[in-house]
Amino acid sequence: MAKPAQVTQQAVPQVQPVELECADDGLALEMTRWLSHLRSERRLSPKTLEAYARDLRQYLEFLSAHWGTPVTLARFAALQATDVRAFMAMRRARAIGGRSLMRALAGLRSFGRFLEREGKGKIGALGAIRAPKIAKSLPKPIPVAAAKRFANADERAGEARDPWIFARDAAVMALLYGSGLRISEALSLRRRDVPKPGAGDVLIVTGKGNKTRMVPVLQNVLALISDYVAICPHPLPAEGPIFVGARGGPLKARIIQLTMARLRGALGLPDSATPHALRHSFATHLLSRGGDLRAIQELLGHASLSTTQIYTGIDTERLLEVYRAAHPRA
Structure with a gap:
């Protein structure tokens, strides 16, 4: 089993350090910095941060199993559209709803944009994926x-x-x-x-x-x-x-x-x-x-x-x- 990647608290004090068994230290560091950015600058709610972190972690675990090796920052930056579609298909096969799939894709794109701004690679594959369709339903008020x-x-x-x-x-x-x-x-x-x-x-x-x-x-x-x-x-x-x-x-x-x-x-x-x-x-x-x-x-x-x-x-x-x-x- 790969050695868990860990980021020191001093590197990114805003959030808890991310530990990943499916990725290297560099990717764990960028994930922690991204979550810190979302919390301090985007001011996302704790529940949204938790969901984004969970979605990205699930995707990295999928990629690690898909590729048969821990995910490196360089390998992640070279993602192909087929890698993203395979993950979305796996999630849909597990009866994950359209809204959850859309949120997962939004989180992955947010992480990709963050890496691009930081000069860590341009991940065009994430932008090439069409967002899943969501069945429109109206809220149901109480009389x-x-x-x-x-x-x-x-x-x-x-x-x-x-x-x-x-x-x-x-x-x-x-x-x-x-x-x-x-x-x-x-x-x-x-x-x-x-x-x-x-x-x-x-x-x-x-x-x-x-x-x-x-x-x-x-x-x-x-x-x-x-x-x-x-x-x-x-x-x-x-x-x-x-x-x-x-x-x-x-x-x-x-x-x-x-x-x-x-x-x-x-x-x-x-x-x-x-x-x-x-x-x-x-x-x-x-x-x-x-x-x-x-x-x-x-x-x-x-x-x-x-x-x-x-x-x-x-x-x-x-x-x-x-x-x-x-x-x-x-």
Whole structure:
């Protein structure tokens, strides 16, 4: 087995050194420097960095097995389009979806561009590969009445849990729907970030890429959060997370996901009724009531308007359903 390549922490202090058994020291160093670049200059989220690193590692492992030798920086720079297509075909044969394949290709291209900027070779093969097709699907919002019921703690009256747990979960879900937050944004809020009822009506949240934005928060949502804080048995310091788990540590997204899974069964909703669907519902319901698309873009924290425009498709589809149901000739 080839000796694992390792990069010293002093060489690239921004990220953990990459260790590779399938590549030489030079390639491991460039991979570490690339991840550091993505983190410090591109400001990619930790999850995106993790996915890019995993995709590149999988590709290097594939190449090492494909070529029968550890991958060197020089050999990688001389990649052929067939080497990339073979990897994509292998991943597709393992039932990897189009979005994951597209992300993997985007990561490989990013690494290739980084090597080119650093003068380590021009990898034209990566640009010659056509991106996989992705089946277009619209987000599935939750009906208004059902979205409101997720924020009602009384819906879980039959569960053997402490009342403060019910109050906490209702407050989180009300915040997701009322302000259109990602679950990670809601759970990263500190107590000092959330005003008391009547003392403010905005939140400063940190989204993808550590970008901050200002979003409105409803007074009834603040009241639900205040009710939870009042009965929470754990200390909630100003600099600590406002939403905590059963033992007092930071609340995990999985807890809210499981809570919504139980509730959607009771409410007769499909599996698409997830915490992120509350964010979709926020955007869709605003748009259906005449909300400005660019304003919704700002509220959601989308970098591109094209990302927000997907919600216009939902609204159009809803209008067509109404037309088909109501028009006598439809």
